[in-house]
Amino acid sequence: MKIVFYGSGNMANAIFTGIVNSKSIEPENIYLTNKSNLEVLEGYHESLGVSYSYDDAELLKDADYVFLSTKPYDFLKLAERIKPYITNDNKFISIMAGLPISYIREHLQVDNPIARIMPNTNAHVGHSVTGISFSTNFGPNSKQEVLTLIEAFGTALEVKEDHLHQVTAITGSGPAFLYHVFEQYVNAGTKLGIEQSQVEESIKELIIGTGKMIERSDLKMDQLRKNITSKGGTTQAGLNALSNHDIEAVFLDCLNAAVKRSIELAEAEED
Numbered sequence: 001m002k003i004v005f006y007g008s009g010n011m012a013n014a015i016f017t018g019i020v021n022s023k024s025i026e027p028e029n030i031y032l033t034n035k036s037n038l039e040v041l042e043g044y045h046e047s048l049g050v051s052y053s054y055d056d057a058e059l060l061k062d063a064d065y066v067f068l069s070t071k072p073y074d075f076l077k078l079a080e081r082i083k084p085y086i087t088n089d090n091k092f093i094s095i096m097a098g099l100p101i102s103y104i105r106e107h108l109q110v111d112n113p114i115a116r117i118m119p120n121t122n123a124h125v126g127h128s129v130t131g132i133s134f135s136t137n138f139g140p141n142s143k144q145e146v147l148t149l150i151e152a153f154g155t156a157l158e159v160k161e162d163h164l165h166q167v168t169a170i171t172g173s174g175p176a177f178l179y180h181v182f183e184q185y186v187n188a189g190t191k192l193g194i195e196q197s198q199v200e201e202s203i204k205e206l207i208i209g210t211g212k213m214i215e216r217s218d219l220k221m222d223q224l225r226k227n228i229t230s231k232g233g234t235t236q237a238g239l240n241a242l243s244n245h246d247i248e249a250v251f252l253d254c255l256n257a258a259v260k261r262s263i264e265l266a267e268a269e270e271d
């Protein structure tokens with residue numbers, strides 16, 4: 001299987017690194033390209049053993065899957081670049097937030113199968129949650145191949161295309177929202193008077209340990225929380241203070257803003 005990444009930035013990097021680490025595809029069968037940053041391509045060739053090229057005819061020849069991994073507003077220039085070289089073998093996988101399959105097809109001007117995926121950068125460590133939606137002409141064998149590819153860097157969640165806006169907000173952007181919460185937690189912890197570096201190290205370990213508890217325990221998160229909350233103790237006091245703030249409303253505001261932006265990205269390109 002030959003796969004090609006048009007775009008080798010933050011998200012593509014997490015995907016192809018996850019695929020290489022999973023050993024599911026020989027690195028030399030993974031081809032990278034980008035707009036002009038040759039140094040980046042040479043770096044990945046050195047570190048991961050992947051191939052790279054700027055020759056679109058070479059890249060797309062016999063390419064089974066072609067990842068469209070540019071920012072949404074760079075897609076039109078990408079479409080112009082690759083249109084002359086697309087072959088019947090090429091099945092497209094778009095990671096571009098907001099851009100509908102119909103829009104991608106309109107500008108590639110081909111009937112090739114197109115899938116949209118919404119991964120996140122936890123693909124680096126094989127734990128992406130990736131929403132996926134297929135065009136109607138994506139055959140069952142190819143669908144399975146794509147799902148297997150995605151499972152090389154995390155879990156796949158097949159959804160209706162319209163629901164990719166919500167998936168983008170909840171899990172595509174999700175790691176950034178959680179990083180922001182963790183940063184505020186470190187700031188608060190430091191304000192208690194402990195050395196910032198000690199607070200940062202201990203909260204990093206707290207997050208990793210809590211993640212592993214969620215991964216390994218059979219208990220749901222509310223029970224895991226209750227198991228820490230001794231009656232009349234420190235945790236209950238802290239949770240009482242937290243309940244004075246509508247945390248759910250804060251996150252709903254955050255997620256709705258991300259969904260709104262995803263819809264705007266789709267509408268902006270379709271205008």
Ligand SMILES: NC(=O)C1=CN([C@@H]2O[C@H](COP(=O)(O)OP(=O)(O)OC[C@H]3O[C@@H](n4cnc5c(N)ncnc54)[C@H](OP(=O)(O)O)[C@@H]3O)[C@@H](O)[C@H]2O)C=CC1
Binds near residue numbers: 010035037070077095
């Ligand atoms: N970052 C994330 O966590 C997530 C991002 N996404 C989606 O992934 C896509 C990329 O985002 P991200 O990786 O953060 O962006 P980056 O800016 O990190 O990467 C963009 C890449 O696109 C390349 N590029 C731009 N124009 C062209 C072109 N004409 N031909 C080939 N390559 C081109 C750039 O090349 P060069 O460096 O040479 O300019 C660069 O490698 C976006 O659509 C985003 O919505 C989806 C889920 C999560």
Ligand SMILES: O=C(O)[C@@H]1CCC=N1
Binds near residue numbers: 097168172173
């Ligand atoms: O911020 C963005 O638009 C991209 C899509 C999801 C995460 N990053």
